[in-house]
Amino acid sequence: xxxxxxxxxxxxxxxxxxxxxxxxxxxxxxxxxxxxxxxxxxxxxxxxxxxxxxxxxxxxxxxxxxxxxxxxxxxxxxxxxxxxxxxxxxxxxxxxxxxxxxx
Numbered sequence: 001x002x003x004x005x006x007x008x009x010x011x012x013x014x015x016x017x018x019x020x021x022x023x024x025x026x027x028x029x030x031x032x033x034x035x036x037x038x039x040x041x042x043x044x045x046x047x048x049x050x051x052x053x054x055x056x057x058x059x060x061x062x063x064x065x066x067x068x069x070x071x072x073x074x075x076x077x078x079x080x081x082x083x084x085x086x087x088x089x090x091x092x093x094x095x096x097x098x099x100x101x102x103x
Contacts, residue, residue: 054088061085
């Protein structure tokens with residue numbers, strides 16, 4: 001059983017006061033109802049951009065840490081690189097792991 005999609009109340013109230021939206025709703029009510037309940041995360045490009053950005057952040061942190069360790073072994077590894085890299089890897093794991101509700 002799929003979870004019901006929740007409609008953003010603010011967006012819904014804004015659309016219900018918009019005259020152009022109301023005029024289009026009178027002409028094609030089923031299409032307008034579908035647009036109100038659309039899943040904003042269904043856009044695959046946004047998902048891909050987020051995954052690529054997190055991947056690049058993790059790789060940049062890894063390469064930056066290796067460069068610092070190679071060029072200046074006496075310097076401690078910046079904690080900012082460790083934080084950025086581990087956060088990016090954790091976020092990627094959360095995004096790419098299968099959802100428990102899909103089982």
